[in-house]
Amino acid sequence: MARSGRRPGRTGTRDRILVSARAAFGESGFEGATVRGIARAAGVDPALVHHYFGSKEQLFVASIELPFDPQHLAALLVRGGLDGLGERMMRFAVSIWGQPRSLQVLLGIARSATSDPRAAEALRGILESSLLPAIRELGVDQPELRASLIWSQVVGLVFGRFVVGVTPLTAAAPEQLVAAVAPILQLTLTAPMP
Amino acid sequence: MARSGRRPGRTGTRDRILVSARAAFGESGFEGATVRGIARAAGVDPALVHHYFGSKEQLFVASIELPFDPQHLAALLVRGGLDGLGERMMRFAVSIWGQPRSLQVLLGIARSATSDPRAAEALRGILESSLLPAIRELGVDQPELRASLIWSQVVGLVFGRFVVGVTPLTAAAPEQLVAAVAPILQLTLTAPMP
Numbered sequence: 001m002a003r004s005g006r007r008p009g010r011t012g013t014r015d016r017i018l019v020s021a022r023a024a025f026g027e028s029g030f031e032g033a034t035v036r037g038i039a040r041a042a043g044v045d046p047a048l049v050h051h052y053f054g055s056k057e058q059l060f061v062a063s064i065e066l067p068f069d070p071q072h073l074a075a076l077l078v079r080g081g082l083d084g085l086g087e088r089m090m091r092f093a094v095s096i097w098g099q100p101r102s103l104q105v106l107l108g109i110a111r112s113a114t115s116d117p118r119a120a121e122a123l124r125g126i127l128e129s130s131l132l133p134a135i136r137e138l139g140v141d142q143p144e145l146r147a148s149l150i151w152s153q154v155v156g157l158v159f160g161r162f163v164v165g166v167t168p169l170t171a172a173a174p175e176q177l178v179a180a181v182a183p184i185l186q187l188t189l190t191a192p193m194p
Numbered sequence: 195m196a197r198s199g200r201r202p203g204r205t206g207t208r209d210r211i212l213v214s215a216r217a218a219f220g221e222s223g224f225e226g227a228t229v230r231g232i233a234r235a236a237g238v239d240p241a242l243v244h245h246y247f248g249s250k251e252q253l254f255v256a257s258i259e260l261p262f263d264p265q266h267l268a269a270l271l272v273r274g275g276l277d278g279l280g281e282r283m284m285r286f287a288v289s290i291w292g293q294p295r296s297l298q299v300l301l302g303i304a305r306s307a308t309s310d311p312r313a314a315e316a317l318r319g320i321l322e323s324s325l326l327p328a329i330r331e332l333g334v335d336q337p338e339l340r341a342s343l344i345w346s347q348v349v350g351l352v353f354g355r356f357v358v359g360v361t362p363l364t365a366a367a368p369e370q371l372v373a374a375v376a377p378i379l380q381l382t383l384t385a386p387m388p
Contacts, residue, residue, distance in 0.1 A: 114305040144362040156350025168338040179388035194373035
C-alpha cells in the first residue's frame with residue numbers, strides 16, 4: 001500500500017491525516033466532520049488533505065476500516081463450535097467497544113451509515129464477512145436470517161448504548177450485558193426459524 | 195393547539211408545511227432536508243416557513259411526532275398479559291412500519307438520532323413511555339434492562355431493514371419476521387437476568 005514517497009515523511013503525514021480523520025468522523029459523523037478540522041488536528045495544511053485524499057468523501061472512504069479483521073473474527077467464532085457461541089459473540093462485541101479507538105471508528109461508521117452508502121456497506125460487511133460465514137460453517141439452518149438477526153441485535157445495542165444513550169444500557173457493566181444478551185443470541189442461533 | 199388564525203387558511207398552511215417537513219426529514223434526515231425544499235413541496239414561500247416555525251431546527255422539533263400514541267401502545271401491550279407479549283410487540287412494530295407515512299416519520303427520527311439530541315429523545319420516548327411502563331405494570335423483574343434490550347432489538351431491525359438494507363431482513367415477509375423475532379423478544383422478557 002505504501003509506495004516509496006518522494007519526500008521523507010510522506011507516509012507519516014498521510015497516516016496522521018487518517019488518524020485524525022477517523023477521530024473526527026467518529027466524533028461527528030461524515031456530515032459534521034470538516035477537512036479543515038481534520039487538517040488542524042493532524043497539524044497539516046488543508047491543501048495537503050486534498051492533495052493526498054481528494055474530497056472529504058474520498059477521505060472518509062479511505063478512513064473506513066473496521067477495527068478488527070472480519071476473517072479473524074469469523075475464525076474465532078467458528079473455533080469454539082455452536083456451544084456458547086452467543087456468549088463469544090457478545091464478548092467480542094464488548095471487547096471491541098471497550099477500546100476507545102475502536103469504538104470511535106465503529107461510531108463513525110454507525111453515525112454515517114444513515115447518510116452514506118459506503119458506511120452502510122462497512123456495517124453490512126461485519127455481517128457478510130464475519131457472522132454469516134461463521135454461522136454457515138457451523139452448519140446451522142437459515143444462516144442468513146439468523147446472522148442478520150444477530151447483527152441487528154448487536155447494532156441495536158451499540159445504537160442504544162452509544163448513540164442514543166439509553167440509560168440501562170449505558171449503566172450496565174460489560175459483564176452484565178454479556179450475561180443478559182448471550183442467551184438471547186444463543187436462542188437466535190438455535191431456535192426453530194420460520 | 196390551534197389558535198384562532200388571523201387569516202383564513204392559517205392552520206391549513208401550517209399543517210401543509212408540517213406534512214412536507216415530515217416527508218423531507220423522513221427522506222433525507224435533518225441535515226439533508228432544506229427549508230427551501232420543504233416550502234416548495236408545501237407550495238409556500240420559504241419566508242412563511244420561517245414565519246410559522248422559526249429555524250429549520252424548530253421546524254424539525256415541531257414535526258417530530260411518533261406515528262402512534264405511546265400510552266395507547268403501553269395499554270395495548272399490558273392488556274394481553276405476559277403470554278405472547280413478544281409476539282404482540284413485533285406485530286405492532288410491523289404494523290407501524292407497514293404504513294408508508296408512519297415508516298417515513300420513524301426513519302426521519304432514526305436517521306436524525308445520530309446527530310440530533312431531540313430525535314434521540316423521541317426514540318428513547320418509545321422505550322420510556324411505552325415499553326417500560328408496560329413491562330413494569332406486568333410485574334416483570336429488571337424491567338429497565340429488559341425493556342431496553344427489547345427496544346434495541348427492534349431499533350436494530352428497523353436499522354437493518356430500512357436504513358442499511360440487510361438483504362435477509364428486507365426480503366423477509368412481515369409474518370416471517372414476526373415468527374422469527376417473537377420468541378427472541380419473549381425470552382428477553384422472561385429469561386433470568388443478571
